[in-house]
Amino acid sequence: MIEIRWHGRGGQGAVTSAELLALAAISEGKFAQAFPSFGPERRGAPVLVFNRVSPNSPIRARVSVAHPDIVIVLDPGLLYITDVTSGLKEDGILVLNTPKSLVEIRSELSGPWRLAVVNATSIAREMIGVPIVNTTMLGALARATRIVELDSLTEPILERFGARARGNVDACRKAYEETETGEPAGIVPKRPKIFEGEELPTWQELLPGCVLTKPGSARQYRTGDWRSERPVWDHQRCIKCGICYLFCPEGCVKQTKEGYFEADLYYCKGCGICARECWTEAIKMVEE
Amino acid sequence: MVKKMIGIEGSFAIAEAVKLARVDAVAAYPITPQTHIVERLAEFVANGELDAEYIPVESEHSAMSACLGTSAVGARTFTATASQGLELMHEVLYVASSMRLPIVMTLANRAISAPLSIWTDHCDAMAVRDCGWIQIFAENAQQAFDLVLCAFRIAETPAVFLPVMVHIDGFYISHTIEPVQLLEQEAVDSFIPEYRHPYPLDPDRPVTMGAFGPPPIYTEAKKAQEVALRASKAVILEVWQEFSLLSGRHYSPVEGYEAGDADVLFLIMGSFSETAMVAIDRMRAKGQKVGLVRLRLWRPFPVQELRQTVGKAWVIIVLDRAISFGGRDPSVLKSRRRFIP
Numbered sequence: 371m372i373e374i375r376w377h378g379r380g381g382q383g384a385v386t387s388a389e390l391l392a393l394a395a396i397s398e399g400k401f402a403q404a405f406p407s408f409g410p411e412r413r414g415a416p417v418l419v420f421n422r423v424s425p426n427s428p429i430r431a432r433v434s435v436a437h438p439d440i441v442i443v444l445d446p447g448l449l450y451i452t453d454v455t456s457g458l459k460e461d462g463i464l465v466l467n468t469p470k471s472l473v474e475i476r477s478e479l480s481g482p483w484r485l486a487v488v489n490a491t492s493i494a495r496e497m498i499g500v501p502i503v504n505t506t507m508l509g510a511l512a513r514a515t516r517i518v519e520l521d522s523l524t525e526p527i528l529e530r531f532g533a534r535a536r537g538n539v540d541a542c543r544k545a546y547e548e549t550e551t552g553e554p555a556g557i558v559p560k561r562p563k564i565f566e567g568e569e570l571p572t573w574q575e576l577l578p579g580c581v582l583t584k585p586g587s588a589r590q591y592r593t594g595d596w597r598s599e600r601p602v603w604d605h606q607r608c609i610k611c612g613i614c615y616l617f618c619p620e621g622c623v624k625q626t627k628e629g630y631f632e633a634d635l636y637y638c639k640g641c642g643i644c645a646r647e648c649w650t651e652a653i654k655m656v657e658e
Numbered sequence: 659m660v661k662k663m664i665g666i667e668g669s670f671a672i673a674e675a676v677k678l679a680r681v682d683a684v685a686a687y688p689i690t691p692q693t694h695i696v697e698r699l700a701e702f703v704a705n706g707e708l709d710a711e712y713i714p715v716e717s718e719h720s721a722m723s724a725c726l727g728t729s730a731v732g733a734r735t736f737t738a739t740a741s742q743g744l745e746l747m748h749e750v751l752y753v754a755s756s757m758r759l760p761i762v763m764t765l766a767n768r769a770i771s772a773p774l775s776i777w778t779d780h781c782d783a784m785a786v787r788d789c790g791w792i793q794i795f796a797e798n799a800q801q802a803f804d805l806v807l808c809a810f811r812i813a814e815t816p817a818v819f820l821p822v823m824v825h826i827d828g829f830y831i832s833h834t835i836e837p838v839q840l841l842e843q844e845a846v847d848s849f850i851p852e853y854r855h856p857y858p859l860d861p862d863r864p865v866t867m868g869a870f871g872p873p874p875i876y877t878e879a880k881k882a883q884e885v886a887l888r889a890s891k892a893v894i895l896e897v898w899q900e901f902s903l904l905s906g907r908h909y910s911p912v913e914g915y916e917a918g919d920a921d922v923l924f925l926i927m928g929s930f931s932e933t934a935m936v937a938i939d940r941m942r943a944k945g946q947k948v949g950l951v952r953l954r955l956w957r958p959f960p961v962q963e964l965r966q967t968v969g970k971a972w973v974i975i976v977l978d979r980a981i982s983f984g985g986r987d988p989s990v991l992k993s994r995r996r997f998i999p
Contacts, residue, residue, distance in 0.1 A: 570874050571878065572878055573879070573882040573885070574882070576875075576878055576882050577856075577857065578758040578882075579757040579758035579759070579819070579867060580757075580867075580871065580875070580879050581857045581865050581867050582866040582867075582869055583857055583865050585864045585865075
């Protein structure tokens with residue numbers, strides 16, 4: 371049995387990817403399972419989805435995947451906020467959407483597992499018109515792991531996307547062609563620096579009734595992790611009017627000493643409202 | 659300390675206990691056979707005998723919800739209900755125990771519709787068996803008075819901080835006039851100290867109650883709650899011990915009647931156990947070795963005490979006032995010698 375863990379962001383279609391993969395595997399006569407790990411997350415927040423695929427026996431385990439054979443990452447930014455390689459088997463494979471080459475990625479992320487990379491965002495923009503990479507990454511997955519035939523993915527994608535299906539099928543095929551797979555680089559794991567959350571209290575430490583006595587604990591919640599684009603201010607165009615400051619729904623746009631504005635990236639979710647409201651077009655949203 | 663015996667209806671005796679406990683808030687919706695309790699409390703508040711906030715609500719769901727609020731700000735809180743009313747407040751009962759709010763509630767046990775029945779059984783009690791409240795059964799009006807008083811003290815003990823439900827059989831206790839010894843106000847005042855919530859809802863010291871709990875926190879919270887409920891038994895024993903010094907009446911989690919040498923034991927909760935005593939007296943007079951085990955404490959379940967009281971009996975006959983549809987056994991338990999509760 372092959373176990374897969376998907377890392378995506380809320381709204382990126384990771385759940386759909388896993389479902390389509392399961393449907394493709396089942397259409398090949400295999401046993402497969404897809405299920406999400408639901409939380410309170412909003413659009414942009416890191417989410418997990420799981421697959422199990424077995425060529426010949428029914429799948430009984432109904433628990434999340436802790437030791438995946440395959441990890442697939444839909445968003446390059448997730449490498450820096452969550453340990454995507456956690457529990458990945460030594461003979462497993464990590465499939466990444468990244469604009470970086472295999473060599474570049476290896477310099478910052480390596481381990482005993484194999485690596486596969488594809489610039490899925492660029493392919494999705496070209497073939498579908500939006501940077502939603504879930505179907506694109508299915509092509510990369512099929513190429514890197516051979517877990518299903520590329521053709522098996524076509525029917526589920528057509529069924530799911532109707533009129534918009536053609537671009538998704540094309541993106542999936544293009545990613546299949548462009549995915550680069552490398553052999554294991556080394557056995558010493560090397561990972562990007564990751565923000566560590568606070569340790570959760572145990573039952574002995576909780577106050578009776580789980581009462582929270584300190585206000586403002588939501589302040590620790592790093593909503594900046596949800597961001598896939600960030601606002602960048604062009605000081606040539608900025609007239610310091612403060613419209614971005616007024617419209618930011620998170621209250622995370624701050625004024626600098628010089629009177630310009632900038633976003634607090636700990637909280638900025640990259641919603642783009644500031645860029646939309648800026649009437650001198652001084653704010654551009656750039657990909658993380 | 660102990661007043662002379664008076665004749666009083668069970669419901670009114672409970673209202674006297676609640677008044678003596680100086681509750682700060684009562685939120686209730688009338689339902690037979692509980693109505694007399696809260697009607698009398700409403701009278702006490704209206705005529706100035708009881709300085710409390712009486713909150714008339716539009717349903718039992720709102721009654722228990724209002725109780726959450728009053729208890730959370732640090733007000734001593736009481737309510738009463740029965741049957742369908744308990745079912746309607748069901749979901750809020752879990753919130754009360756999970757937020758560790760020491761609300762005291764009397765449940766006048768009554769059957770659940772349909773057909774519509776206002777008469778006693780324990781189906782309502784069994785439907786809330788696992789809601790995390792301490793649950794105690796009374797057998798007569800005197801016990802109802804005593805156990806409601808003790809309930810406030812138990813619930814508000816800092817090591818416990820859990821809501822307590824005192825079960826009384828509808829009509830057999832709620833509407834029966836019988837002799838009851840009340841207590842002096844000073845004695846009750848010394849027995850039940852002022853209620854102090856350690857982290858009350860207070861604008862000057864803001865807290866959050868009932869926040870979101872994802873699985874890793876939820877699991878820890880439930881463990882803490884279970885440990886607290888189990889540990890409450892030690893406090894219950896202490897409180898009942900202290901109460902016996904005050905009143906001369908002693909209570910135990912499991913109480914026997916002619917149980918010591920009995921071959922056959924009845925196991926009963928609530929008022930029916932007193933009727934059973936009459937039958938046991940008659941059978942004993944004929945030389946039959948029968949006895950009775952009464953479950954006083956229903957949650958936390960007193961396993962050790964039950965094993966001890968059962969002793970060497972060969973047969974235990976459970977007279978259960980609740981039906982578990984489709985289940986092999988009744989809700990309480992049914993077994994012969996060496997049963998494991």
